[in-house]
Amino acid sequence: MSVGTIYSYPQNPRVFKALVVAKYNGLEVKVDDSFEMGKTNTTAEWIAKFGASQIPAFEGTDGTIIIESGAIAYYLAHLKSDSTLIGRSNTEETYIQQWVQFVDCQIVPSLSGWLYPILGYSTYNKVFETQVIERLQHHLKTLERHLTKKTYLVGERVTLADIAGATGLYHGYKLLFDAEFRKSFPAVTRWFTTIVNQSNFKAVAGDFVFCENALKYTAPKKESTKEKKPKEEKPKEAPKPKAKEPEPEEEVQEAPKPKSKLDLLPPAKMPLDEWKRQYSNNDTPVAMKWLWENIDLTTDYSIWKVDYKYNDELTKLYMSNNLAGGLMNRLERARKYAFGCLVVAGEDNANIITGYFIVRGNAEEMIEEITDAADYESYTWIKVNVDEEEKKKIDQVFAWEGSVDGKPIQDGKVFK
Ligand SMILES: N[C@@H](CCC(=O)N[C@@H](CS)C(=O)NCC(=O)O)C(=O)O
Incomplete structure (x- = not known):
């Protein structure tokens, strides 16, 4: 039971x-x-x-x-009083806790600090990345010293400490620690290999595959041909060193932006907030019916098809979905003026990120609140003519159902 x-x-x-x-x-x-x-x-x-x-x-x-x-x-x-995973004495139990906590409080935070920005969960910063990798290596050295003399973390068999340790390091060995990185920690790697190959471990997590190429942060790609909008004239200051194209890690807090010119448009017959409520509170087919009955696509809004430019570089579905989430996370300025869905369609190593955005106004140029986002240039944005056929495609994407270009929709992100 x-x-x-x-x-x-x-x-x-x-x-x-x-x-x-x-x-x-x-x-x-x-x-x-x-x-x-x-x-x-x-x-x-x-x-x-x-x-x-x-x-x-x-x-x-x-x-x-x-x-x-x-x-x-x-x-x-x-739960099992004679479990082999728990200590046989107060001291052994304490040592198990020592390593469980060492992994949870020292290793996991450094590892997450390295991995999460790469996966798009948090903002990337080069200096921070260097620091957390150094921190992680420092903690791995502690483990290395201990495991050079021992097969398991505590005693002579697998305990809770080893299971917590190996699961704590799981994503590191899978996604970040390539052969070069592993060279510095032979004892930890030997121990990790032993633990993930225990039949009880494999029965849960399957066969373990070590990282070949470490995941790396890829900055949103910018097109060099695109002309930057001229910045407002500022009073002359002492000349600054020439800045290169800013990388996202160098981003500084933006100065407060002026009110959007979209606020000067005549009020939309369908308030965007009302659409967002319909979408959140109803089954998508019901919400879509409401949308098509209420949206004015002559002056109030336009709909844009969005496609990731580098679909052929995408690998794991979940990573593509995180990438899509990265764009959504950087659209804060557009929240009052846009709604969008991006979906990931296909399978691991053969997937695409695509979607649609409803955008305030009906200009031929994308609104500044979106072009301003760090990842904007990594996507193509094409204003679409919303005929019946396009509506069906939009319905599927907004519902995360069906397929795009023959690829089944697997996951998605909503900007609302
Ligand atoms: N120390 C916690 C960390 C749990 C954690 O960070 N969970 C994340 C997902 S991996 C989460 O639930 N985040 C959403 C939330 O906290 O609402 C543990 O080991 O259980």
Whole structure:
């Protein structure tokens, strides 16, 4: 019988931690695959139950509620009193906790600090990246010193410490630590290989494939031919050193922008906010029917097809989706004036990012609030003639259903 259910998006190493522990202890834990990140975990009902939106979250069959992956793994490790994963003495248990916490408090934050900007979860900054990599190497050296003399972190067999350690380093070894990086940490790599190849680990996470080429941050591509809009004349100052094309990591806080000229347009018959409410509160087909009945595409709004320019460089579906999210995250100035959906269609190593934006006004040029976004130049933006055929395509993209150019829509991001 299952001891409880764990909630998360798929392939989360923090969930692997709990599930591997459960496997060692012969416990059945269900994984709720109806869970939708950002949706399921933000409802009032969820917050009332778990007290937080963070995942993974665990609900025991006996009503035990736990957040924090370390606590979930600890709970499952101790559900079996003679578990081989927990210490056989107070000292051993303390050492297990020492390494669990070392990984969670030292390694994981540095690793996330390196990885998250690359995946588009946070803003990239070169200086910060260098610092977190150095920090991570410093902590890996600590592990290296310990593991040079030991097969496992504590005692002579796999414990909770090893499972927490290997799952904590999972994305590092998978996505960032290429052969060159691994050379400096032979003992850690040997230990990691041992742990991920244990049958209980493999039963949960599958065969492990080491990183060949480390993921790297790619700055949104700019087209050199595009003329920059002349900046407002400023009083002459002492000449500044010539600036090269600014990289996103060099971005500084923008000066407050003037009010948008879009505010000077006559009021739209369909307020954009009302459309956003319709989209959020109704099934998409219902919302789309409302949209086509209410939107004025002669003067109030225009619809633009958006395509990522470098689709042939896309690899993993989830990475494409993060990239799409990166554009959405950088459109804050456009929130009052635009709504859009980007979808990822296809499969790993053969996918595209495409979508549509509804934009205030009906000019032939994209609004400045969007052209201003750091990733704007990485996409083509084509104003479309919204006939019945185009409407069907827009319906599919806004619903994240169906296919685009024969590629099934797999995921998406909404800007609203
Ligand atoms: N220390 C936590 C970290 C959990 C965490 O960062 N979860 C992220 C996803 S990986 C999350 O739920 N973020 C959304 C939120 O907190 O609302 C753990 O190990 O469980």
